[in-house]
Amino acid sequence: MNILTKAAAGGVLGLAVLAAPASAETIRLTVVSGYAPTAGWVKQFEEVFVPQVDKRLAETGNHEIRWNLAWGTIAKPAGEFEAIETGLGDIGIIQTVFHPDKVPMYNIAYVTPFVSADIAQITAVVNGLAKVEPSMTEVWAKYDQHMLTTLAGVDNYQLLLKDPITSPADLQGRKLCGAGLNLRYVEGQGVVGVPSPLSDWYNNIRSGICDGTVVWPEAIVNFKLYEVAPYLVDVSFGGVNSMALTVNADRWEALPEEVQTVLTEVADEYRLALANYAMDRSVQSVETFKANGGTVIEMDTPARQAWAQGIPPIATEWADSLEAQGVPGKAILANYLSGMTAAGATPLRDWTE
Numbered sequence: 001m002n003i004l005t006k007a008a009a010g011g012v013l014g015l016a017v018l019a020a021p022a023s024a025e026t027i028r029l030t031v032v033s034g035y036a037p038t039a040g041w042v043k044q045f046e047e048v049f050v051p052q053v054d055k056r057l058a059e060t061g062n063h064e065i066r067w068n069l070a071w072g073t074i075a076k077p078a079g080e081f082e083a084i085e086t087g088l089g090d091i092g093i094i095q096t097v098f099h100p101d102k103v104p105m106y107n108i109a110y111v112t113p114f115v116s117a118d119i120a121q122i123t124a125v126v127n128g129l130a131k132v133e134p135s136m137t138e139v140w141a142k143y144d145q146h147m148l149t150t151l152a153g154v155d156n157y158q159l160l161l162k163d164p165i166t167s168p169a170d171l172q173g174r175k176l177c178g179a180g181l182n183l184r185y186v187e188g189q190g191v192v193g194v195p196s197p198l199s200d201w202y203n204n205i206r207s208g209i210c211d212g213t214v215v216w217p218e219a220i221v222n223f224k225l226y227e228v229a230p231y232l233v234d235v236s237f238g239g240v241n242s243m244a245l246t247v248n249a250d251r252w253e254a255l256p257e258e259v260q261t262v263l264t265e266v267a268d269e270y271r272l273a274l275a276n277y278a279m280d281r282s283v284q285s286v287e288t289f290k291a292n293g294g295t296v297i298e299m300d301t302p303a304r305q306a307w308a309q310g311i312p313p314i315a316t317e318w319a320d321s322l323e324a325q326g327v328p329g330k331a332i333l334a335n336y337l338s339g340m341t342a343a344g345a346t347p348l349r350d351w352t353e
Helices: 003-019 041-062 080-084 119-132 136-142 180-188 199-206 216-220 249-254 258-289 301-310 312-324 329-342
Strands: 025-033 062-073 091-094 144-149 156-162 175-178 193-194 212-215 231-240 245-246 295-298
Touching: 003 231, 025 041, 025 080, 041 091, 062 180, 062 258, 080 245, 080 329, 091 144, 119 136, 119 231, 119 258, 119 329, 136 144, 144 212, 144 249, 144 258, 156 216, 156 258, 156 295, 175 180, 175 199, 175 329, 180 212, 199 212, 212 216, 216 258, 231 301, 245 249, 245 258, 258 295, 295 312, 312 329
Parallel strands: 025 062, 025 091, 175 193, 175 212, 231 295
Antiparallel strands: 091 245, 144 245, 156 212, 156 231
């Protein structure tokens, strides 16, 4: 090989070395949830969020994530919020419904039943609100967190009863288990609400403490509630956004911009995947309920409309409580309802009144 050939070869080799990508930076992220992978939101995080983030980052080769999926270890249910706030975890699936004192504006769907059972719609609208309403972003910064997306795993609250009814009037005096705001849905029917966690409902119904519960179809099957309450009343209160995916604020600021972008983009895909998974599971769960001897009692539209009108003004009460804290609750409520209507929902009541 002559001198010119050697020089040319050396030049090509030099260009190849310059063009070769540097080894990827390894970023360690600990993800927390108090729930096991049997929970839909954890299952979909493993099956959608993690592989999609890995795939996007592999396309450039600049960064790779080493995941520590700490399910049920660092935080127990309802403890995820504090774990992310304090930096025990980097990313967390937060149960916003458990923290109305801290993030009350995210209870918007809980105070507006009879609007929609499409939780893909609900979370999309709430996410849109969070992008334009400063208070919905600033509230996370207050607790050293950055929100990636809202989430939903409950597509449609229903009534599950030990004994059948022929009309809502038959509920007068019955005791129903429930958790939080959804017990307000049955106040107008003369029902006695019994606040208790989902894990207690089976024994509460079997022992007679409760005559039934306000619940969603997947939970009926997962907890075999059909064994003690075989009548599902199809009231269709609708779905709720009850979770959020957040990142510790300091950890977020330390992440490379490319990683921030990928996490943000994939969060939306995860949100939609979880919503679709939950809605599919709901349909399957009703069939499983019936296959196990359960009976579905349909409620017609006039009865549902009358039920909606009979609920106390929980939405305006919620909005007023936010206004008292300096948060534009009335505007958030109005914008949510107009957003849901624009997305195709047909509310059975104007919750702004």
